Amino acid sequence: MPAMWCTVYRLMQNNKLLPVDAAKATAMQGWLIYRTKSEIGAPFQHALLLPEREAKGPDPLLLLHHAHLTLCDGGLRLRGFEWVATGSAPHQQWWVVPTPGPAR
Structure with missing residues (x-):
């Protein structure tokens, strides 16, 4: 499955945009996958950040x-x-920056 090494910043908390410094502090690196998921009903896109490709x-x-x-x-x-975990689904936005991948 196609994947891209990147840094992801989560831009929201409790349905509100974070200040720039707080968003920068959420940085996580990993392999981003963007794909279609089919469950009951219409298929939808989802994104995953994985620790390994x-x-x-x-x-x-x-x-x-x-x-x-x-x-x-x-x-x-x-x-x-x-x-x-509470069963709610708050809005979230990610800012994704492609970066050089880890050494193999």
Whole structure:
């Protein structure tokens, strides 16, 4: 599956945009995958940030449901929802910056 090594910044918390410094502090690096997921009903796009390119485990570093992708300013903007343990699905936005991959 196609993947891109990048740094992801989470831009929202509790459905509100974070200040720039707080968003910078959320930086996580990993392999970004953007794909279609089909469950009951219509298929939708989702994005995952994985610790390893071929990670098989059930837990990605980050997961964004119903993700909409926009290319801008040398990076990607992903908008969607993150499911949380309480059962709610707050809005979330990621700023994705492609970076050189890790040494193999």
